[in-house]
Amino acid sequence: MPDKPYRPNVGIALFNGAGLVLIGRRFRDDGPEIILPGLEWQMPQGGIDADENPREAVMRELWEETGVSRAEHLGETDWMNYEFPPYDGPPTHRLAKFRGQRQKWFALRYIGRDDEIDPLAPRNGQPAEFDTWRWERLDRVADLVVPFRRDVYRAVARLFAEFAGPATG
Template sequence: MTKDALVTNNKPYRPNVGIALFNAGGRVLIGHRFKGDGPEIILPGLDWQMPQGGVDEGENLRDAAVRELWEETSVVSACYLGETDWFTYEFPPYDGPQTHRLAKFRGQRQKWFALRFTGKEDEIDPLTPRNGQPAEFDAWRWERLDRVADLVVPFRRDVYRAVAREFAPFAS
């Protein structure tokens, strides 16, 4: 193992929540990501994901999931279905500016929440920035939960497959 690998491995995981928002038909909301500029590199054709985001210091995890869903999609009409244990994934090697907000982390430690969308589709608006956060998605759609892992970057696939297994009952 190289010295650089040891330094990278000593970085902490970023606490994070992910949201699987199910519609009445059992499909989940996914967003099409703007091109990435940091450790969460986006690859052509693998640029979809479910909403997710960091947890503020002292923030309740379910509250963080509701906040992130609102920040990224404007959705507030949702009810709680369930949650997973913690999952982790590592970022791919990153040689960019160390001032990037994610550069100090080796990856993300995520707890996923399943929510049921109870609103109307015109509530979903990923393009309008909220809470001082830039828009992360330029489009959205409903997708089968068991297909989402094939639409995300490879370093997230194991987590997405685990989420799909745990939340499969909500997809039917």
């Protein structure tokens, strides 16, 4: 795997006014993606297109995966990496082409209404990734994701802990 590159990616910790983050439940039949029973949840994330900067990518990915277009920037991390687990499926899938993901995480404050969130509608020709969503405490999310993402999620929880509480001001 060391000869494969990392896939450039953004991750999104979307906080509501109560300081909870949005998580989505991945479809079980989402192609060759690795999903373990009880660990189907994750925060929105996605690839950075060629010639796209991470701040543009984060808003595009957030909209594509959730329908959310109204969010304020709170903070961002440096780049973090995680490795994909071994994979022997179709060679065109990202798990076969990349070693893992190189992510920049963004903390955003949602300024819309819950009824505006719709993870099921396809956008920009992208199929839905989540079949449902909910608000969750940031410090609990790492326990709900597949093991290969947990270290990054724990780092994100530490780095964005200041946003995990009721919004002030």
